[in-house]
Amino acid sequence: MTSKLTSQFLLDPKLTYLNHGSFGACPKSVIENLGKWQMRMEKDPVQLLDADISPLLANSRNALGNFVGCEGDDLVYYPNPTHAVNAVARSLKLKLDDEVLSTNHIYGALDFTWKQVCKDTKAKFIKAELPPPIKSKDEFLNKFFSYVSARTRVIFISHITSMTAMIFPVEEIIQFARERDILAIIDGAHVPGHLPLNITALDPDIYTGACHKWMCAPKGTSFLYVKKSLQNDIMPPVISWGWEMELPDKSPFLNKHEWQGTRDMTPFLVVPEAIKFLNDNNWQERGKLNRALVVSKRNQFLELLNSRPICPDDWLGQMATIELPIDDPLQFKQSLLEKYNIQIPVFTWGNITVLRYSMHFYNKEEDLNRLIGAVKELLD
Ligand SMILES: Cc1ncc(COP(=O)(O)O)c(C=O)c1O
Missing domain, CATH: 3.90.1150.10 (Aspartate Aminotransferase, domain 1)
Structure with missing residues (x-):
């Protein structure tokens, strides 16, 4: 085998x-499927990128939603999690002395992102020091929560950490944040295809994951999930066609993030094939x-x-x-x-x-x- x-x-x-x-x-099989979509695009680019793309993306989003446990309309495709978190961090309108809490296990590129966004907005970026060895969940959570203050507006935490490869207890952290009206943003880059994931049951405010890691989808396929009540607050990093010209069958969230002119969408269409590979194996x-x-x-x-x-x-x-x-x-x-x-x-x-x-x-x-x-x- x-x-x-x-x-x-x-x-x-x-x-x-x-x-x-x-x-x-x-x-x-996944790379061959990508090739098929690209051939189809090149046979008639207008047909694929203009006429057909919206229902094809909806189909792919629904398959992904089914896999990660949320509605397909509550997520949008992004090239990678750093793009997705940049969109979120720049949309939040942080204010002077607001606090964004993360940990010393944060992914490097996202450390830079939050540092810069907090500098621009005069918010404070705080990284809880959680040095190894980590001995127990209780000890870890008590230490992490000791960094929360009345000014904490955002908790940004990895579900599986990059450098230290640990599965963090995000269920408890999300619940803690919900009870205190703190925004819970979860970096799940490593989770889809690695651990069973049910975003609806976890109930974070925002969750990003990569499909091109453990799901084995083509490079450049990741997603951003945003809870319905927050979708109108999160802007794409690039203002494009969907900003004003809205397809009536889609929410403003989908239109604004998804309709991006001639961006190559074919890797996103391969996600159902990647899910098939995971299930078949x-x-x-x-x-x-x-x-x-x-x-x-x-x-x-x-x-x-x-x-x-x-x-x-x-x-x-x-x-x-x-x-x-x-x-x-x-x-x-x-x-x-x-x-x-x-x-x-x-x-x-x-x-x-x-x-x-x-x-x-x-x-x-x-x-x-x-x-x-x-x-x-x-x-x-
Ligand atoms: C925890 C974590 N977050 C986010 C990312 C995002 O990666 P990228 O730099 O492709 O956006 C990674 C990549 O390894 C990661 O390990």
Whole structure:
């Protein structure tokens, strides 16, 4: 089963690819489907981009809504989560001394976004310091909530963190925010196709996710979900046709964000094919097997390095971040690639140097065995 699955991807067979978390690989069927849409567009661009695009996008949004547990009309496609969060952050009209609360685990590009937006509006950007090791949910939440003040207007938090690969307890955080009238904006870039997701049940104000990561959709497919009551407050970063010329069968939210002239929409049309691939290959079962491997190999790593886990086992999904006793992460990453053909991120986070491995459909246990062997050799 494993090798059949691996052969459905286009990855170079000589490469051990352990970085799905940064840039996910696409199955052949998904890339072929993208090609079909592009051929259809080029046969008659007016027909696809003008006459047909609106119902096609609605169909794709509905399929995605069904997958992530919300109405298709409550989400719009964006190229990536950073675009989506920029649209939101710039729409909020933050005021002097309003506080935006996030954590030191925030994704780097979005750290820059909030820092700049808060500077422009004279709001305060506060990052709760939640250093590893994280020992328990209660301890984590108490510490995080201790940063909330009467001026907190926004909580912006990752559902699965980028650098530290932890699943954060966003259910409790959203509930806490709701009870205090604080806007809960969730960065779920890593969640769709990684964890079962039901946005309606979670009930955040705003949620963004990437389809081109764990859902294996083509690069440049992500989404922004906005609760109905807030949709008129969130503006697209680009004012285009949908600003004034509204298609009557669509809400102002959909018109303003979706109708963007000659922007290439074909990657968005491939999302139903990506969902079919996930379902045909039992993504949830496969994810559980990968998760078990991620946890057991973390134990092996920790023993080898005589190191500590940065979070409990049940905070891990299909990625794990391990502390490494090295000084030069770039050189270590290059050695893994050049000597062992292993593609994996190695970087500094706060005051620790770490490596993060990801496991998806095409990975096998031997990939992680090879990684552990290579790390051991390089450290020796
Ligand atoms: C937690 C998190 N948020 C957001 C993103 C958004 O990525 P991009 O830079 O493509 O917008 C990523 C990408 O890895 C991420 O890990």
